[in-house]
Amino acid sequence: MESNSNYKTINSFFDVELKEDYLLVIDIDDTILAYEGMTRKWWKEKMDHYLEIHDTYEKADNACINNWKTHIENKNPCHTDKDGFFDLISRAKQLNLEYFIVTARDKDHEEITHEHLNYLGIIDVDVYFTSGEDKSQIIHTVMSKPLECYKKIVFIDDLRENLDDVKDYFGDENVVCYKFKHSID
Ligand SMILES: [Mg+2]
DSSP: OEEOSSOEEESOGGGOOOOTTEEEEEOTBTTTEEOTTOSHHHHHHHHHHHHHHOSSHHHHHHHHHHHHHHHHHTOOOEESSHHHHHHHHHHHHHTTOEEEEEEOSOGGGHHHHHHHHHHTTOOSSOEEEOTTSOHHHHHHHHOSSOGGGSSEEEEEESOHHHHHHHHHHHOGGGEEEEEEOOOOO
């Protein structure tokens, strides 16, 4: 596990420390699961391509997301860390923690998302869709108690901007961020 000033980089959920009265929030894409051949490199190549043919970043981004959606509808995901993930959930249950998934996916992708989580055996975790909004806002809306009732919010995501958003919103002292890094290509 490597550490920097803002968060810990992990490649296994076994490295996530849970304690009583923590709130656990986990991302989906490139955190819990990944699609072979559709990771960061795929996004970069597609984005470069769409930036060449579209006149705005937004249009290119939309084209990229649509392309990604078409692709994942015909693919099965794989676990990034199957044993670690189920161990994490089981530890959260033992400690009686509140936990849920927050994804940047659109709400209109709810069906395929549940299908793919089910495929991986993930059936009993609530999923919230930000549809591109800040994850901090959704967490704030969904968490059942006021912030001061939690000892810490544990937030696991692969993207720095999401980790920064949650840290900034809830305050450095209230959040433990983990940057997940898997090795699926
Ligand atoms: Mg992600």
